[in-house]
Amino acid sequence: MEALKDVDLIIEEGEFVGIMGPSGSGKSTLLHMLALLDDPTAGKITVDGIDVLALSSIQKTSFRLHKLGYVFQEYALLPELNALENVYLPLMMLGAPAKDYEKVALEMMETVGLGKRAKHLVSQMSGGEQQRVAIARALVNHSKILFADEPCANLDTRNTEIVMKLLRQLCDEREQTIIMVTHEPEHRQYADRILWIKDGAMDREEKCGQ
Amino acid sequence: MWNDLRVAIFLVYKAITRGNKYTLILTILVTTLAFINIIFTSSIMNGAISKAYQQAQENYVSNIVILPAVDEKYVTQVQQIKTKINTLPGVVSCSSRYAQSGVIRYDPEKDNQDVREKAWNIKSINPDEEVKVTSLQNYMVAGRYLEENDRNQIIMGKEIAGGYGASFQISSLKGAPVGDEVTIAYGNGVKRDYKIKGIYNTYFPLADLSVFVTEKEMESVLGIHNRASEVLIKTDGSVPERVYIDRLRMMGIEKEQINVWMDFIGYISGLTQTFDIIKGIVTTIGLLVAGITIFIVIFIATINRRRQIGILKAIGMKERIIVMSYVFQAAFYASLGIIAGEIIIHAFLIPYFIQNPLPMPIGLVSLVLVRQDMIFGIVSMIVVSMVSGFIPSWMVTRQNIIKAIWG
Numbered sequence: 001m002e003a004l005k006d007v008d009l010i011i012e013e014g015e016f017v018g019i020m021g022p023s024g025s026g027k028s029t030l031l032h033m034l035a036l037l038d039d040p041t042a043g044k045i046t047v048d049g050i051d052v053l054a055l056s057s058i059q060k061t062s063f064r065l066h067k068l069g070y071v072f073q074e075y076a077l078l079p080e081l082n083a084l085e086n087v088y089l090p091l092m093m094l095g096a097p098a099k100d101y102e103k104v105a106l107e108m109m110e111t112v113g114l115g116k117r118a119k120h121l122v123s124q125m126s127g128g129e130q131q132r133v134a135i136a137r138a139l140v141n142h143s144k145i146l147f148a149d150e151p152c153a154n155l156d157t158r159n160t161e162i163v164m165k166l167l168r169q170l171c172d173e174r175e176q177t178i179i180m181v182t183h184e185p186e187h188r189q190y191a192d193r194i195l196w197i198k199d200g201a202m203d204r205e206e207k208c209g210q
Numbered sequence: 211m212w213n214d215l216r217v218a219i220f221l222v223y224k225a226i227t228r229g230n231k232y233t234l235i236l237t238i239l240v241t242t243l244a245f246i247n248i249i250f251t252s253s254i255m256n257g258a259i260s261k262a263y264q265q266a267q268e269n270y271v272s273n274i275v276i277l278p279a280v281d282e283k284y285v286t287q288v289q290q291i292k293t294k295i296n297t298l299p300g301v302v303s304c305s306s307r308y309a310q311s312g313v314i315r316y317d318p319e320k321d322n323q324d325v326r327e328k329a330w331n332i333k334s335i336n337p338d339e340e341v342k343v344t345s346l347q348n349y350m351v352a353g354r355y356l357e358e359n360d361r362n363q364i365i366m367g368k369e370i371a372g373g374y375g376a377s378f379q380i381s382s383l384k385g386a387p388v389g390d391e392v393t394i395a396y397g398n399g400v401k402r403d404y405k406i407k408g409i410y411n412t413y414f415p416l417a418d419l420s421v422f423v424t425e426k427e428m429e430s431v432l433g434i435h436n437r438a439s440e441v442l443i444k445t446d447g448s449v450p451e452r453v454y455i456d457r458l459r460m461m462g463i464e465k466e467q468i469n470v471w472m473d474f475i476g477y478i479s480g481l482t483q484t485f486d487i488i489k490g491i492v493t494t495i496g497l498l499v500a501g502i503t504i505f506i507v508i509f510i511a512t513i514n515r516r517r518q519i520g521i522l523k524a525i526g527m528k529e530r531i532i533v534m535s536y537v538f539q540a541a542f543y544a545s546l547g548i549i550a551g552e553i554i555i556h557a558f559l560i561p562y563f564i565q566n567p568l569p570m571p572i573g574l575v576s577l578v579l580v581r582q583d584m585i586f587g588i589v590s591m592i593v594v595s596m597v598s599g600f601i602p603s604w605m606v607t608r609q610n611i612i613k614a615i616w617g
Contacts, residue, residue, distance in 0.1 A: 037524055037611045058528070065526025076521045076615070080228040090525055092220065095213040121228070137525065 004029055004040070004200045013144075014175035016168065016190065018182055018208075021197035027181040028149055030197065034179060035070050035147040036060045048144065065093055069138025071148040075130040077122040083133045084109060084118040090141045108136040112166055128159025135166060139176065146170070148180040152187070164190045217527070218534035225539060234543075237507050241547025241595065242554065244500030248587045249555055251496055253577040254568070255489035259482045262475070262572045265414035271474045272305075272343040273451050274443040276458070279465035284308075284437035291441065292339075294461050298454070300445050303342035306438035308334040308428040311397040314370070314421065316383045318390065326383045330370065332394060332421050333439075334428030343444040346410050346417070353388035353408030360424045364392065364404035367418030368411040377415055377571060400431045413573040416478065478572065493583075501594035508540050508595065512602035519606045520614030529607040533600060540599025544591045555579070 004026045011017050019027045032038040034045060036052055045052050047067065055063060064070075077086045088105035096104070109118045112132040122130050131151055138146050148167065152160040168190045170176040180191065188194050194206040226234065267273055278285050285291065288306045295304045312332045317325045337356045341347050346365075347355040351374055356365055368374040372382035386392065388406050395401045404423065412418055429435050445451060451470040458468055472479065512519075522532050560577050567574035606614055 032612055035524075061523065061526055061528055063526075064524070068526075070524055072521070072524075072615070076517075076524070078224075078518055078521065080224040085224065089217075089527075092217050093213075093525075093527055093531070141526075 002200055004033070006201050007043075007197075009195060009202065011145075011177065011179060013177055014171065016171040016178045016180070016192045018180050018187060018191035018194040019197060020182060020185075020188075020194050021203065023183070025197045026200040027183075027197050029200075031147055031149050031179065031181050034145075035068055036064055037070070065090060065141065067144045069141065069143035069146045071131065071134045071138050071146065071151045073150040073153045075122070075127070075134050075154075077130055077133055077137070079121070079123055082119050082121050083114060083125065083129075086122060086133055087118075087136045087140050090137060094141060105136070105140055108140045109133075111139075111170075112136045113162070126159065128155050128162055131155060131159070131163050132166060135163070135170075139170065139174075145177045145179060148178065150181050150183065152182070152184065160184075214528060214531045214534065218531050218538055221531075221535040222538045222542065225535070226542060233511060237504075237511065237543045238546045238550060240503050240507050241500075241544050241591065242550040244496075244503055245548050245551035245587060245591050246554060246559070248493055248496045248500060248590070249551065249579070249584065250559065250577070251492045252489050252583045252587070253555075253579050254575065255485045255492070256578040256580050256583065257563075257568075257575040258570055258572060259485050260578045261570070261575045262414075262478045262482055263471075265412060265417060265573050266471050266475045266478065268345045269349065269412040269414055269417035270344070271440075271471050272442040273445045273447075273471055274454055274458075275469045275471070275474065276441040276443070276463060277467040277469065278439065280467065282465075284434070284439060285441055285466055286437055288436050288438045288441065291463060294463075295441070295443055295458070298457055298461065300448050300454070302444040302446050303339065304441055304443045305336060305339035305343045306425070306441045307340075308425065308432060308437070309439035310428065310432060312394045314383065315393040315395065316386045316390070317393075318386070326386075328370065328381065328383060330419075330421055332396065332423060332428075334425045335422050336425040343442045346412065346422075349410040349412045350408045351411045353406065355408055355410075356422060356424050358424060359426065360407065361427050361430075362402070362404055363407035364394075364421060364423050365408040365410065366406065366421045368409055369415055369418040370421050371406070371409045374409065374411050376418070378419070396431055398432065402427075402431065413569065413571075415571065416475070481572070493586075497590050497594065500591065501598070504540075504544070504591075504595050505598035505601070508536075508543070508598040509602040512536055512599070512606065516606045516609075516614050517616075519603065520609070520611050520616075523607065523611045523614065529604075532607050533603045536599040536603035537596050538599075540595040541592055544595035548588055548591055 007030060019030060021027050029038070033040050039053065052060065052063060081089065084102070084105050087108055088101040091101035091104060106115065106118055109115050112135055114129060114132055114136070117125060117129060122133060125133065152163050155163060164187060167178055167180065171178055188206070188208050191208050194208060196203040196206065276285060292304050292306060295301055310332050311329065313327055313329045315325060315327045335356065337358050351368065356363060368376045369378050370382055371386045372379050373385040376382050386406055388409060391403050391405055393401060393403050410418070445454060455468045519532055523529070563576045567576045
């Protein structure tokens with residue numbers, strides 16, 4: 001069974017792209033492949049001119065660390081770490097000195113509006129706060145592309161608005177490229193463009209005109 | 211590489227300090243018990259072996275034994291030989307003994323109705339000398355030890371007297387008490403009556419199968435003087451016993467046979483070899499059980515964190531950092547288990563078994579910790595736990611990220 005077929009798309013730097021479609025249409029699968037979390041059986045993905053599917057497993061890991069950020073639907077934070085530690089973990093992995101990564105991570109926490117909650121364990125935070133921590137972690141390494149897989153699926157209306165506005169703000173102010181899977185039609189207002197997927201194939205494209 | 215190490219240690223530290231305390235306690239408890247199991251079993255075996263050797267030296271033949279030349283019945287000029295031996299550096303003291311076969315006859319009611327007879331080798335001691343080379347005087351369970359001028363008195367081990375939990379009760383005098391008389395018909399035809407002055411129990415069958423009269427008494431029985439059937443030498447243990455053989459030869463003891471205690475323990479030696487084999491088998495099985503137990507505990511803990519491993523991979527963490535963190539974590543659990551095990555062994559088990567030694571056929575056995583066994587146990591535990599941390603984390607890191615996260 002083919003999860004995706006004949007998907008051909010180009011995403012520009014600094015663009016906020018939403019991927020929408022019915023359940024089981026292949027939205028998440030497409031996102032996993034673009035984020036190098038899963039391998040397609042055929043095809044080609046190019047990021048900044050690099051054929052990323054040709055990279056070795058170790059190179060893909062390094063590429064994810066240096067160039068990509070990923071926000072999961074269910075926050076996917078490490079429960080043993082506090083918010084700040086979750087955020088600076090990618091910087092540690094990059095070899096940054098302790099005083100630097102703490103400073104940068106704290107700045108990122110402030111960017112997502114959680115500067116005062118930096119030392120809290122993630123279990124002490126609300127779903128919206130955890131998702132913002134996950135966004136901060138995904139961006140702390142100055143990732144070229146931020147992938148978000150239904151980032152508001154588990155959030156209430158208020159937190160959904162906070163997170164979506166934050167993503168839009170990142171795109172506007174930092175020219176952050178964002179590719180987000182969502183099933184909420186109201187999220188279209190935050191994206192520059194929506195790609196509709198149906199039965200594993202590109203169905204249509206919708207400019208949102210932010 | 212150093213940065214990978216730094217990240218791995220960071221993850222371990224956080225996982226331990228902020229992880230589930232019950233899981234931590236359970237894992238450490240398992241490793242503690244596994245470690246105690248390995249060390250305890252080998253310590254009991256070591257205790258038994260050590261006790262056998264100690265008994266042979268303290269209560270049986272001391273360290274070195276001089277026997278008559280092959281074609282001689284006695285060692286002659288014994289006083290002169292003993293004087294020389296006592297000048298040898300490292301020699302604590304020496305004592306000469308006569309040995310003469312005889313039949314011990316015990317008639318409890320003196321009515322020839324229930325006569326108990328036993329052929330045995332009767333030995334003599336000079337009590338003042340003997341106490342410096344053996345410790346039988348410390349193991350009297352009834353009556354008293356011999357004194358130099360005792361002539362019609364005898365002491366015997368429990369295996370000869372019977373009673374006191376004798377292993378060979380059936381072939382003993384079946385409970386001859388202190389104060390009763392026995393008659394000994396010596397091999398040279400002399401027959402004498404003796405009062406049982408004391409009965410000793412060393413728990414060491416070879417020592418408890420002996421009967422002693424005084425040297426003066428035996429010399430009057432044999433009609434000889436300044437001779438001996440054997441000369442026992444106690445050394446201070448500063449050098450191996452075999453070193454003294456050359457030294458004694460150089461002192462002029464040329465024709466006599468010189469043996470070390472190890473040459474006299476026959477079946478005990480075989481027993482200790484068997485103990486060594488059992489120790490090896492039991493330790494190996496203990497290690498396997500410990501390894502499998504630790505493996506299961508750490509395996510389940512690691513598998514339960516599969517999603518987190520997937521997340522770490524998704525954010526770009528190298529597989530080797532993840533594996534390293536789990537290996538370190540397992541090694542940490544093992545280290546704490548070892549430390550807790552050491553504390554329990556030294557603070558509770560050893561003092562307990564010193565107070566309550568286990569009665570074994572070779573004596574009362576306590577735990578004896580041997581450095582090599584300890585090192586082997588520690589290294590094995592750490593290696594086993596590291597492997598237990600490595601295998602599941604390596605298996606999970608090899609999984610597809612999405613599968614690891616979502617199952």
